Amino acid sequence: MKMxxxxxxxxxxxxxxxxxxxxxxxYYFKPTSEKPSYIIxxxxxxxxxxxxxGNALNWCYIDFVARYxxxxxxxxxxxxxxxCHGLPTxxxxxxxxxxxxHQISKHEFRELCRExxxxxxxxxxxxLQRLGMSIxxxxxxxxxxxxxxxxxxxxxxxMHREGLIYRAEHPVNWCPRCETAIAxxxxxxxxxxxxxxxxxxxxxxxxxxxxxxxxxERAEVEQQEEVEIATTRPELLxxxxxxxxxxxxxxYKNIAGEGGAVELEVPLFGQRVRVYKDESVDPAxxxxxxxxxxxxxxxxxxxxxxxxxPLKASIDERGRMTAVARGYEGLSxxxxxxxxxxxxxxxGLLKRRERLRQSVGVCWRCKTPIEIISTRQWFVRVQKxxxxxxxxxxxWHPEHFRVRLENWVETMEWDWCISRQRIxxxxxxxxxxxxxxxxxxxxxxxxxxxxxxxxxxxxxxACVNCGGxxxxxEKDVLDTWMDSSLTALWTAGWDLNASSxxxxxxxxxxxxxxxxVEFEPVALRPQGHDIIRxxxxxxxxxxxxxxxxxxxxxILINGMVLGEDGYKMSKSRNNTVSPDAVIQKHGxxxxxxxxxIGGAVGSDVQFRWKDIVAATKFTQKLWSILRFAMxxxxxxxxxxxxxxxxxxxxxxxxxxxxxxxxxxxxxxxxMENFKFDNAFKSIRTFAWEVLADDYIELAKSRLYGRQExLYGRQExxxxxxxxxxxxxxxxxxxxxxHETLKTLSLLLAPFxxxxxxxxxxxxxxxxxxxxxxxxxxxxAEVEQQxxxxSDPSDPSEAEAERKAEREGDLIAGIVRAVRSYxxxxxxxxNAPLRxxxxxxxxxxxxxxxxxxxTEDIENATATKVELCRRESKTGEESEGKSEExxxxxxxxxxxxxxxx
Numbered sequence: 015m016k017m018x019x020x021x022x023x024x025x026x027x028x029x030x031x032x033x034x035x036x037x038x039x040x041y042y043f044k045p046t047s048e049k050p051s052y053i054i055x056x057x058x059x060x061x062x063x064x065x066x067x068g069n070a071l072n073w074c075y076i077d078f079v080a081r082y083x084x085x086x087x088x089x090x091x092x093x094x095x096x097x098c099h100g101l102p103t104x105x106x107x108x109x110x111x112x113x114x115x116h117q118i119s120k121h122e123f124r125e126l127c128r129e130x131x132x133x134x135x136x137x138x139x140x141x142l143q144r145l146g147m148s149i150x151x152x153x154x155x156x157x158x159x160x161x162x163x164x165x166x167x168x169x170x171x172x173m174h175r176e177g178l179i180y181r182a183e184h185p186v187n188w189c190p191r192c193e194t195a196i197a198x199x200x201x202x203x204x205x206x207x208x209x210x211x212x213x214x215x216x217x218x219x220x221x222x223x224x225x226x227x228x229x230x231e232r233a234e235v236e237q238q239e240e241v242e243i244a245t246t247r248p249e250l251l252x253x254x255x256x257x258x259x260x261x262x263x264x265x266y267k268n269i270a271g272e273g274g275a276v277e278l279e280v281p282l283f284g285q286r287v288r289v290y291k292d293e294s295v296d297p298a299x300x301x302x303x304x305x306x307x308x309x310x311x312x313x314x315x316x317x318x319x320x321x322x323x324p325l326k327a328s329i330d331e332r333g334r335m336t337a338v339a340r341g342y343e344g345l346s347x348x349x350x351x352x353x354x355x356x357x358x359x360x361x362g363l364l365k366r367r368e369r370l371r372q373s374v375g376v377c378w379r380c381k382t383p384i385e386i387i388s389t390r391q392w393f394v395r396v397q398k399x400x401x402x403x404x405x406x407x408x409x410w411h412p413e414h415f416r417v418r419l420e421n422w423v424e425t426m427e428w429d430w431c432i433s434r435q436r437i438x439x440x441x442x443x444x445x446x447x448x449x450x451x452x453x454x455x456x457x458x459x460x461x462x463x464x465x466x467x468x469x470x471x472x473x474x475x476a477c478v479n480c481g482g483x484x485x486x487x488e489k490d491v492l493d494t495w496m497d498s499s500l501t502a503l504w505t506a507g508w509d510l511n512a513s514s515x516x517x518x519x520x521x522x523x524x525x526x527x528x529x530x531v532e533f534e535p536v537a538l539r540p541q542g543h544d545i546i547r548x549x550x551x552x553x554x555x556x557x558x559x560x561x562x563x564x565x566x567x568x569i570l571i572n573g574m575v576l577g578e579d580g581y582k583m584s585k586s587r588n589n590t591v592s593p594d595a596v597i598q599k600h601g602x603x604x605x606x607x608x609x610x611i612g613g614a615v616g617s618d619v620q621f622r623w624k625d626i627v628a629a630t631k632f633t634q635k636l637w638s639i640l641r642f643a644m645x646x647x648x649x650x651x652x653x654x655x656x657x658x659x660x661x662x663x664x665x666x667x668x669x670x671x672x673x674x675x676x677x678x679x680x681x682x683x684x685m686e687n688f689k690f691d692n693a694f695k696s697i698r699t700f701a702w703e704v705l706a707d708d709y710i711e712l713a714k715s716r717l718y719g720r721q722e723x724l725y726g727r728q729e730x731x732x733x734x735x736x737x738x739x740x741x742x743x744x745x746x747x748x749x750x751x752h753e754t755l756k757t758l759s760l761l762l763a764p765f766x767x768x769x770x771x772x773x774x775x776x777x778x779x780x781x782x783x784x785x786x787x788x789x790x791x792x793x794a795e796v797e798q799q800x801x802x803x804s805d806p807s808d809p810s811e812a813e814a815e816r817k818a819e820r821e822g823d824l825i826a827g828i829v830r831a832v833r834s835y836x837x838x839x840x841x842x843x844n845a846p847l848r849x850x851x852x853x854x855x856x857x858x859x860x861x862x863x864x865x866x867x868t869e870d871i872e873n874a875t876a877t878k879v880e881l882c883r884r885e886s887k888t889g890e891e892s893e894g895k896s897e898e899x900x901x902x903x904x905x906x907x908x909x910x911x912x913x914x
Contacts, residue, residue: 021633021769026601027144027602027768030771040785041150050089051089054092054537055505056076057072058097059138061096061138063137064137065137065138068574071572076147077767082764091153091505095154097498098128098156098158100438103130107123121470135156141593146767164465166440166492167456168464169496170443182390182393187201187386192379192436195435201384202381204381209355210368211367213248215241217240218279219277242303244300249328250328250329252340253307253309255307255325256306259290259303259304260293261293282354290306333382391490392431393430394555394559401558405419408566408568415571419546432493433491434493441487442491444488445473445485445488448484448486449480456468461474496552499549499556502566506533508532536566537568571616572616578620607629607694607766610765612691646747647752661742666825670751671753674757680693681697681761713747715873716869719744760786821867828908829870832910851910852881900912
């Protein structure tokens with residue numbers, strides 16, 4: 015086959031995409047295979063239509079693993095799912111259609127969401143294919159499809175039966191913009207400017223404490239008329255139900271006690287509140303006195319529960335002030351804050367204001383500051399110890415990310431709120447009896463066919479509590495993490511309601527009797543560190559609750575992508591880059607190279623165009639080597655073709671294969687530990703420095719058919735060496751080069767699949783038309799190579815390899831030194847020198863008869879080479895010069911004298 019001089023990634027990648035598209039079965043998971051399974055719990059991305067660079071980095075990691083494991087003999091399942099439900103799609107539909115979700119029926123609105131989602135999935139799917147992902151598309155799953163929705167509802171019902179899901183009135187995080195409850199994990203924190211307002215609370219109630227006599231302390235209390243309290247949320251004055259001070263704060267020891275010693279009057283609103291002692295109060299903040307409101311933050315919730323305080327809700331679900339706020343009713347929180355501050359100032363109740371930076375909890379979707387309001391919601395019980403135990407059993411790469419999950423679990427203060435006041439999600443399969451209010455859950459054994467929408471259907475049986483037959487369907491839907499937290503179970507093919515007929519309905523399932531009944535943890539979960547507290551946490555929690563097992567054996571964490579300026583990519587910073595932009599300019603393999611070498615797994619990776627350019631330079635360099643090699647290997651069939659049996663190998667060829675063996679071991683170890691950067695850098699260094707810079711220069715003459723050095727063979731070798739030197743230098747070089755290029759194409763296959771496939775297709779006899787991705791991973795076959803090169807007196811395989819490396823390193827080092835010597839002096843590289851003398855370094859490496867072959871040195875330097883003993887006078891130096899005027903070089907302890 016004729017090879018283009020310049021590698022053209024666009025043409026090559028399109029060619030192989032078309033070829034692979036004709037038969038994708040080589041990537042299919044085979045349920046009946048006898049190979050060991052390796053199942054990947056692939057992240058189902060949210061189908062926005064934009065497969066961004068962070069997604070692409072993570073999927074490159076996944077594909078590196080999937081391709082590598084297939085080549086190692088595993089039956090790999092690399093499915094693709096889509097996490098469809100959620101608020102962003104609802105918002106986008108409202109924007110595109112110009113309608114509110116309240117203006118059309120829920121059914122119509124859901125259909126619009128589904129239509130948008132289907133289109134976005136197709137866009138993102140095309141990008142995954144263009145990036146060369148070896149996905150098993152026959153196992154694709156979509157969380158908005160009925161099969162997956164049934165799976166989600168079954169999981170809800172199972173956990174409800176076991177008391178792990180319940181409904182209760184409780185304070186929850188609430189987004190006024192989205193008008194829905196959100197979980198702790200959906201709250202992000204941003205630093206924002208705020209004011210600390212110092213307000214006057216008048217002392218209005220004076221109660222005697224038990225056992226306290228009237229005296230100095232009592233007099234001090236009566237003399238004190240007011241207390242200053244600093245707050246950033248004056249709009250919550252209507253919800254103030256108490257105040258608190260630190261028990262050791264001497265400033266307030268006379269106004270607080272058990273149950274409160276005095277009462278304070280809340281400014282503007284007039285309600286009287288008690289003063290409590292609490293060690294969680296920070297005496298250094300503000301005045302050391304804090305309001306307890308229902309609710310300003312999570313600390314308010316703690317105090318509310320601890321002291322059994324009343325609930326006064328002044329903010330509603332839309333972020334508007336309620337009737338509790340009296341004259342401020344109907345105002346937004348921001349409007350109320352402004353008006354309250356103005357009224358306090360007018361009444362002389364605002365002492366001063368101080369600017370400060372404040373960490374504010376915001377909705378992770380719309381960045382609106384959250385409120386904490388008390389509503390009736392559905393919750394999942396968080397079994398902290400079970401989650402932490404499971405986290406300990408899972409292998410984390412990198413390990414330190416496990417601590418992040420454990421810390422998150424410890425900070426959770428109430429259970430996971432799973433109900434959402436939205437439309438596009440899985441309906442909660444529950445009704446309420448209109449007669450008695452009892453909860454009626456869906457049940458397939460009672461004739462209800464899941465998935466069920468309780469707003470569109472009614473239960474098949476009467477209320478077990480009162481016998482009533484009229485029901486009201488649950489309006490809320492499930493948190494979208496209730497869908498995606500099941501991906502490991504779904505991918506493994508486990509069915510929550512498994513039977514011989516219905517088992518194994520998930521991605522890895524079969525329809526065989528009993529399949530899918532017993533869940534086994536899958537091999538790998540790859541994901542970003544930004545969703546440890548959501549996707550990882552919820553999956554571990556749900557797997558522990560539903561199966562009492564860990565969801566996966568290993569979790570692989572990837573970092574974020576930073577722009578060229580070193581900051582997180584964002585449109586506001588104008589530092590974003592799309593995978594498509596890279597592919598259009600340099601091809602998918604260049605992007606994948608950047609993903610491989612950009613940084614260690616788990617660390618943030620900076621995108622730099624110069625890294626992409628370096629990737630293209632590497633592929634072009636290797637392409638040039640391949641192009642040169644194919645001049646000599648066009649008719650070479652190697653061992654598999656049996657036309658060219660393995661020859662006796664020359665030293666330099668043994669050296670190359672020894673280096674190749676070391677490379678295979680190094681890359682394999684790195685891949686086993688997900689060190690993709692180390693693996694690919696090792697390949698690149700070998701190809702560029704060992705193969706291109708050293709070996710090709712050393713073996714070039716033999717490849718062209720020159721059997722001896724320019725000045726004939728050296729005399730005095732022992733019998734073994736003489737026999738070895740009698741081997742065809744050309745055949746020896748061809749064999750070594752063929753084996754090396756074939757092995758390199760296999761090592762490159764997980765990283766640059768298009769390039770590796772193209773490279774492999776050119777190597778004569780490599781696979782007989784077989785895809786490189788169907789081949790086995792290379793092994794470091796020292797034993798076979800031992801047969802071809804070892805000294806019969808030394809049967810040690812390891813020693814044979816070390817000996818080959820030592821000799822080859824010396825030869826390559828000498829040639830590099832001589833070529834460098836010529837370059838520094840402006841001597842043409844092909845210009846002959848008078849002679850090169852090589853002296854024994856005392857190691858036995860270059861003693862006469864020890865086996866150093868000089869032909870390749872002569873051919874590479876165009877100079878006669880002579881092996882000399884240490885006692886030769888020519889090698890005696892005087893200030894870097896030999897007696898004959900030669901230049902003395904030191905090559906790893908071996909003296910080399912250049913005579914010119």
